[in-house]
Amino acid sequence: xxxxxxxxxxxxxxxxxxxxxxxxxxxxxxxxxxxxxxxxxxxxxxxxxxxxxxxxxxxxxxxxxxxxxxxxxxxxxxxxxxxxxxxxxxxxxxxxxxxxxxxxxxxxxxxxxxxxxxxxxxxxxxxxxxxxxxxxxxxxxxxxxxxxxxxxxxxxxxxxxxxxxxxxxxxxxxxxxxxxxxxxxxxxxxxxxxxxxxxxxxxxxxxxxxxxxxxxxxxxxxxxxxxxxxxxxxxxxxxxxxxxxxxxxxxxxxxxxxxxxxxxxxxxxx
Ligand code: HEC
Ligand code: HEC
Ligand code: HEC
Ligand code: HEC
Ligand code: HEC
Ligand code: HEC
Numbered sequence: 001x002x003x004x005x006x007x008x009x010x011x012x013x014x015x016x017x018x019x020x021x022x023x024x025x026x027x028x029x030x031x032x033x034x035x036x037x038x039x040x041x042x043x044x045x046x047x048x049x050x051x052x053x054x055x056x057x058x059x060x061x062x063x064x065x066x067x068x069x070x071x072x073x074x075x076x077x078x079x080x081x082x083x084x085x086x087x088x089x090x091x092x093x094x095x096x097x098x099x100x101x102x103x104x105x106x107x108x109x110x111x112x113x114x115x116x117x118x119x120x121x122x123x124x125x126x127x128x129x130x131x132x133x134x135x136x137x138x139x140x141x142x143x144x145x146x147x148x149x150x151x152x153x154x155x156x157x158x159x160x161x162x163x164x165x166x167x168x169x170x171x172x173x174x175x176x177x178x179x180x181x182x183x184x185x186x187x188x189x190x191x192x193x194x195x196x197x198x199x200x201x202x203x204x205x206x207x208x209x210x211x212x213x214x215x216x217x218x219x220x221x222x223x224x225x226x227x228x229x230x231x232x233x234x235x236x237x238x239x240x241x242x243x244x245x246x247x248x249x250x251x252x253x254x255x256x257x258x259x260x261x262x263x264x265x266x267x268x269x270x
Contacts, residue, residue: 032242032252032259034159038146041065041254043083044137048090055134057088061254062146062162066173067109070254071218076183077101081221081249090118099133101182157260164255165212175216189219196267200235205267 041061049056064073073079077098080086086098093100094117102109105116115129153173154166167173177183191210199205213222226249241248242258252258 032257034157034161034257034259036143037062037150037155037159037161038139038143040161042142045084045088047084047087049134052090055131055136057133058135058137058142059133060142060146062149065164065175065254066149066167067175068179069175069177069218070216070250071221072175072177072179072183075218075220076179081225082244093117094119102179103133107179107181157256161256168215177218188214190214191219198235199265203261204265206264207266208264 038060043059043061044056045059046056074081078086079088079098088098092098093103096104099117101107102114103117105113107114115132117133118130121127121130150162154163154170155161156163156166164173168175178185191214193210195208195210197206197208226246236246238258240246242252244253247264248258251264256263
């Protein structure tokens with residue numbers, strides 16, 4: 001992977017710093033500041049559990065994205081790109097949807113049946129199984145689990161998050177894009193063109209790789225919901241992005257954070 005010019009090479013570093021401080025102050029903190037890698041992409045589902053007096057459900061992206069592509073879950077399985085919007089419930093899981101598309105006790109991963117999602121609370125065996133998802137979330141345990149998981153994977157940034165792109169390049173993770181009985185066989189669309197996005201500011205321009213993003217996301221995760229305009233004519237500010245629009249629909253939540261300026265702003269300053 002090529003190294004990118006640093007934003008410190010910007011012609012107006014003082015203005016840059018001032019603008020950055022302004023942005024950072026106005027935007028949701030988590031998009032900018034590095035999140036502990038074990039908490040990156042963590043979603044807590046608690047729409048239905050409080051009424052049922054069950055512990056909320058902990059969903060970690062890092063566990064799952066190493067095994068399956070974003071597209072598989074967000075298109076084929078149909079999870080929303082905003083926490084809480086899918087309305088996953090015990091019933092949808094037991095119907096074989098959502099978590100239950102894989103966690104049905106029958107589908108296999110590496111030759112072993114994947115533990116089933118919601119069922120009868122009474123059954124003795126089940127208690128421990130319920131708690132694999134329904135848990136209060138012990139931060140220290142999650143950190144240990146993550147470190148065990150990430151052993152041998154490339155890391156980057158001050159927080160030491162997994163460098164997913166590098167991990168895939170080296171073949172250390174190979175997310176599957178197809179699950180029998182869940183996915184509809186189809187031919188993948190191709191889009192090899194990189195899109196250059198003008199930053200319209202003091203910052204260097206952004207180069208967006210369709211080729212790379214399509215491997216993770218297919219086309220449908222981004223078009224038309226996140227990027228309805230296909231001509232690159234919509235201007236966006238970093239403030240919008242850090243509020244979850246455009247690139248910020250993923251970056252700062254599940255993909256690497258917005259503090260890594262030079263990873264996106266790669267083109268030479270004009
Ligand atoms: C195993 C399934 C699965 C995989 C694989 C997966 N996701 Fe998700 N994702 C989910 C679920 C479940 C949610 C929560 C949905 C809800 O609460 O309605 C979610 C939520 C999200 C959110 C919203 C998070 C928030 O805090 O609002 C983003 C962004 C996201 N996913 C991006 C991605 C990206 C990018 C990838 C690939 C690198 C990916 N997901 C891979 C299942 C998955
Ligand atoms: C595309 C398939 C798929 C979907 C959809 C999916 N998972 Fe998983 N999940 C897996 C696989 C495979 C494993 C590893 C299973 C194993 O180690 O036995 C796993 C592991 C887990 C673990 C780790 C548990 C442990 O004790 O190690 C949790 C927690 C979990 N999933 C929660 C969820 C939740 C919650 C949802 C729905 C919001 C969900 N998963 C949706 C495939 C999936
Ligand atoms: C693979 C993960 C997973 C496992 C394992 C799991 N659940 Fe769930 N369960 C969920 C998710 C996700 C929800 C929805 C959470 C929310 O938004 O409140 C849920 C919701 C529930 C609810 C709330 C009521 C409702 O209608 O949704 C109950 C009750 C429940 N589960 C029971 C159980 C029991 C009992 C077990 C063990 C036998 C179990 N679940 C195991 C993922 C799981
Ligand atoms: C991660 C998000 C993302 C994914 C995935 C994605 N695109 Fe795009 N696409 C963009 C962005 C960003 C632009 C620039 C337009 C804009 O700013 O709205 C764009 C622009 C385009 C354009 C117009 C390009 C031009 O130069 O006129 C086409 C055509 C397109 N995408 C097709 C696809 C196809 C086909 C796929 C799947 C193979 C795909 N896209 C996957 C984000 C994405
Ligand atoms: C995930 C990719 C990404 C990262 C990381 C990122 N940017 Fe941007 N930035 C963009 C895109 C895309 C645009 C152009 C938006 C458009 O017009 O479509 C942009 C535009 C800008 C602009 C001009 C618009 C405005 O808001 O004034 C500035 C300044 C800027 N970025 C600064 C930064 C700084 C400073 C950082 C690091 C703290 C950063 N960006 C990190 C993608 C990114
Ligand atoms: C649908 C989710 C999604 C959206 C939207 C998205 N990305 Fe990404 N992007 C990813 C994932 C997943 C990776 C893999 C690395 C990671 O997860 O940290 C990635 C990696 C990258 C990389 C490193 C690989 C490379 O191309 O060199 C850059 C740069 C990047 N994104 C820029 C952008 C920009 C700019 C935008 C907005 C125009 C954008 N992304 C929108 C999900 C997304």
